[in-house]
Amino acid sequence: MTDLWVFGVRGMGEVQPGDDPAALLLDALQRQGERFQDGDVLVVTQKIVSKAEGRLVDLQTVEPSQTAHELSAVSKRDPRQIEVALRETARVVRMERGVLISETAHGFICANAGVDASNLAGRDVVALLPIDPDGSARRIRSRVREDVGVEIAVIISDTFGRPWRNGQTNVAIGVAGLRPIHDYRGEPDSAGVVLVVTEIAVADELAAAGELAMGKLDRVPAAVIRGYSYERGDGHARELVRDRDLDMFR
Amino acid sequence: MTDLWVFGVRGMGEVQPGDDPAALLLDALQRQGERFQDGDVLVVTQKIVSKAEGRLVDLQTVEPSQTAHELSAVSKRDPRQIEVALRETARVVRMERGVLISETAHGFICANAGVDASNLAGRDVVALLPIDPDGSARRIRSRVREDVGVEIAVIISDTFGRPWRNGQTNVAIGVAGLRPIHDYRGEPDSAGVVLVVTEIAVADELAAAGELAMGKLDRVPAAVIRGYSYERGDGHARELVRDRDLDMFR
Numbered sequence: 074m075t076d077l078w079v080f081g082v083r084g085m086g087e088v089q090p091g092d093d094p095a096a097l098l099l100d101a102l103q104r105q106g107e108r109f110q111d112g113d114v115l116v117v118t119q120k121i122v123s124k125a126e127g128r129l130v131d132l133q134t135v136e137p138s139q140t141a142h143e144l145s146a147v148s149k150r151d152p153r154q155i156e157v158a159l160r161e162t163a164r165v166v167r168m169e170r171g172v173l174i175s176e177t178a179h180g181f182i183c184a185n186a187g188v189d190a191s192n193l194a195g196r197d198v199v200a201l202l203p204i205d206p207d208g209s210a211r212r213i214r215s216r217v218r219e220d221v222g223v224e225i226a227v228i229i230s231d232t233f234g235r236p237w238r239n240g241q242t243n244v245a246i247g248v249a250g251l252r253p254i255h256d257y258r259g260e261p262d263s264a265g266v267v268l269v270v271t272e273i274a275v276a277d278e279l280a281a282a283g284e285l286a287m288g289k290l291d292r293v294p295a296a297v298i299r300g301y302s303y304e305r306g307d308g309h310a311r312e313l314v315r316d317r318d319l320d321m322f323r
Numbered sequence: 324m325t326d327l328w329v330f331g332v333r334g335m336g337e338v339q340p341g342d343d344p345a346a347l348l349l350d351a352l353q354r355q356g357e358r359f360q361d362g363d364v365l366v367v368t369q370k371i372v373s374k375a376e377g378r379l380v381d382l383q384t385v386e387p388s389q390t391a392h393e394l395s396a397v398s399k400r401d402p403r404q405i406e407v408a409l410r411e412t413a414r415v416v417r418m419e420r421g422v423l424i425s426e427t428a429h430g431f432i433c434a435n436a437g438v439d440a441s442n443l444a445g446r447d448v449v450a451l452l453p454i455d456p457d458g459s460a461r462r463i464r465s466r467v468r469e470d471v472g473v474e475i476a477v478i479i480s481d482t483f484g485r486p487w488r489n490g491q492t493n494v495a496i497g498v499a500g501l502r503p504i505h506d507y508r509g510e511p512d513s514a515g516v517v518l519v520v521t522e523i524a525v526a527d528e529l530a531a532a533g534e535l536a537m538g539k540l541d542r543v544p545a546a547v548i549r550g551y552s553y554e555r556g557d558g559h560a561r562e563l564v565r566d567r568d569l570d571m572f573r
Contacts, residue, residue, distance in 0.1 A: 076498040077536055080326040087457045140567050174571065182487040230530045236572030240504045240524025254490040273534070274490025282532035285551055286327055301535055315489050321417045321424065322486030322572050
């Protein structure tokens with residue numbers, strides 16, 4: 074294991090629909106005197122990807138349903154936001170005490186189907202998750218390879234809550250260029266005992282490490298992790314989602 | 324946000340019951356030409372703490388119960404290991420398909436009550452979680468302050484599975500010197516909108532970042548995270564555990 078260096082990509086400015094996130098990231102990196110190196114992991118928050126891809130909804134166009142009004146009465150959240158979340162929900166996992174836990178079309182399980190109202194210009198706009206976050210990650214990775222000739226891995230991250238534990242953590246919702254899970258099964262540990270069930274969700278741990286260099290309130294929408302030796306390959310964030318019939322908690 | 328540097332603490336050798344983990348860590352750090360700096364976060368795997376505290380069970384002394392035999396028949400795991408896990412279980416959260424999800428006496432929810440058979444000298448020994456991981460963290464923190472006069476934060480980490488998502492991640496089971504959750508509620512984001520529900524489990528993210536510098540198969544039982552600006556304070560890992568009646572998933 075080698076040392077890791079984690080640093081934020083600053084000064085990207087406001088991302089607009091139609092922008093190329095890879096180009097903005099490369100510019101911002103250059104302005105801070107950095108450049109990508111082979112093997113870097115780039116963690117990019119979902120928000121700037123969603124903005125660039127135009128995944129925005131003007132709440133003034135949204136008519137809340139009866140269910141949205143009922144949830145709003147308990148949660149005190151904008152019923153139009155809740156309505157958007159309900160529309161983005163492929164399946165309701167739990168709906169209790171004003172909290173909506175959704176399964177999204179991607180298979181992710183998260184509050185309000187990942188619909189996000191923070192850090193957006195205008196209080197009447199919400200951002201949806203990218204339609205295909207793996208594709209978003211692949212496009213950034215390809216663009217970096219084309220522009221600067223360097224092979225990086227890309228993780229699109231979002232901040233999800235989880236059962237049992239308080240607080241949210243950053244997780245991977247899109248990956249490109251790395252295997253999201255490191256499977257130690259069958260490998261002997263230092264005592265020579267074969268590890269039976271150890272699969273580490275390295276993409277989620279990388280997303281979490283990236284979050285530490287980003288914070289929530291600053292305009293630091295991406296982080297670079299340098300020095301982590303990952304398994305390169307075609308990864309898909311779907312590998313991080315437990316099959317429904319193997320999941321005891323939905 | 325500043326840059327982070329994450330590096331593993333190597334060459335600690337085999338920890339024995341009665342050892343002082345802080346002394347071993349300080350020695351190992353010195354041998355690799357490093358020393359703690361004010362504000363460092365030290366992530367220590369539960370395993371060496373449990374070993375040092377003698378939280379080991381000789382399986383030859385364990386008589387499996389009927390339930391342990393039944394679970395063993397499905398999971399193909401050693402019924403004595405399962406028996407130990409059942410004894411460490413304060414409450415069974417799920418028991419299906421040979422998988423035991425336990426609530427421990429600390430309140431943590433994890434497979435097999437955190438009982439761990441990997442990386443132990445001898446196949447007939449398992450390690451239990453420390454009795455008071457916050458206390459274990461506090462002792463390491465105090466010892467570092469006394470020995471080298473530096474204020475660090477300490478996280479005792481373990482690798483837990485989680486609902487909904489495949490793969491395990493490192494989480495904090497003991498903390499000292501930092502607030503485990505950063506509460507952004509009420510703080511305005513960069514668009515001036517107040518973030519309503521954003522509490523980040525920074526201790527879990529730090530544990531995850533530490534895991535990236537440790538790996539599972541090497542003798543790297545601890546990592547130092549330098550450069551992360553955390554809220555100092557008296558933290559307790561219990562803050563990371565959701566109250567049972569606020570948890571929709573148990």
